[in-house]
Amino acid sequence: MIRLDSLQGRFLDHLRRRADFPRAWCAQGTVDSDTGLAIYANAYAARLREALEADHPCLSRYLGDDLWSRFCAGYIEEHPSRVRSLRGFGAQVPQWLAHNPPFAEHAEVAALADFERVLMDVFDAADASRIDWSAMQAFAHPDWPYLQLTFHPSVRVFSASCNAVEIWRALKDERDPPAVRKDVGLMHLLWRDAERITRFRPIEDGEWPALQACLLEGADFSALCERIALGHDKQQVPALAVSILRKWFDEGLIVDVGRPVSPTQAG
């Protein structure tokens, strides 16, 4: 009797690489074993390719049929699925594109893939209730320098060394994509709004240092002001900082604000 693990190993190798599967191991039914094995092998590749297409509709449009097929074949061969859900199958797509010719020679290709994966992250990130600006007003002004913000779990920053988002937008709208521009490394903020719709916009002047401080480093309001002060007239800093904060609240990015309890306060 054939061991179950031997049978499964050989069968899966056949699906993946059309490696030999002993025909003597197959019973002959109405369907001959060659046809039966081909049905499984075709379905294997088709299913993984469909998953990539579902996750990367704009990338597939941008590459066109031939390059898309070339990418799928290469990626599926090098990265067999080791995940439970097909949704995670393409997790290494941006890195693969960034390191494999001819895709690696076009930075916008990996960046497009990266943007589409960030959109997926935003789509099913955890839920959390948002708070509005009145939560800030509940604190006395002397407390403000110490306040720390908690962002909605869906908030993400996307950065690229080219106009990948502009290209994505055009492809999404089924327009011809603009020419690649490598001199515009725009950063974007993405999040899911209260209606569970994914939003994104460019990160504005002065906002990036504030996001670095508060979103990425978990720093407090005073640190946010210090970062903004590095690039602005000091007299402008308070108003600019408050306007940035207000915008974050109004966009539904903030789920909590508070003053950490200091060790002495904690007793």
Added chain:
Amino acid sequence: MVMGAEAKRRPAPGAAAPGARPWHGYGLGLRTEHFQAVLEQRPAVDWFEIISENFMVAGGKPRYYLESIRDLYPLAMHGVSLSIGSSDPLDRDYLRSLKQLASEVDPIWISDHLCWTGFGGINSHDLLPLPYTEQAIAHVTSRIGEVQEFLGREILIENVSSYVNFADAEMDEATFLGEIARRSGCRILLDVNNVYVSARNHGFDADTYIASLAAEKIWQIHLAGHSDYGNYVIDTHDHPVRDEVWDLYARTIERLGAVTTMIERDDNIPPLQELVAELGRARALGNAALSRQPLAVA
């Protein structure tokens, strides 16, 4: 529980006979394309079956709709990742996620497939065939036992469509499935379309297959469409249920009595009302078959 008018008129066999199969009426597979329509239209569907893995995410739209629809309809959880026949160890992380989801959904039951989906840590994302051997029965039975113990409930196991059978088979598929259900204590989710597809591909008689299963083990029926290529048939789930499968379904209900039934559509998905209308055919056929059944069955 939302019940269709015709279903309400029929007595619930499970309620009349303690220990017999429960009766939940006629359901549909819940698909992303229909989330909003289900909430807006409140269709005359008795229950929905969810694909468990689609809701093993942290949040967002899938979770929102799951919670909203759960408040309106009973739900069954149907998985595709248990890989109960694989030689790889059971995926404990998956089982934990499944148990967690079940605690949130409170499903009428949890089901998966009699197959393997991966080996050596690589997932094919397909429902691959097992050899019908004592070795495989022992392997699968032991693993179903572990799963049922972990989940704290009996599960339903579904027969899959197949395109290859193995030469060292020691029995036919129905015997294999029936023995696993008997030894493990699990129930059977009988996919009537899959029986038809495999019968055509391997040259066995579909009615004989169904007749050989223990009726009390069959708790749910799946119906779906397939693609007929003449020499072989593929289980594609992208068409309405075909007439030959409707006929097999009617004969099955006549034989088994009322079995909770649903229609699966996974591709080329039509508007919700089209599927509700198709489900009406299941309801009508099921009720007609029951009216032909001897009264002594329940």
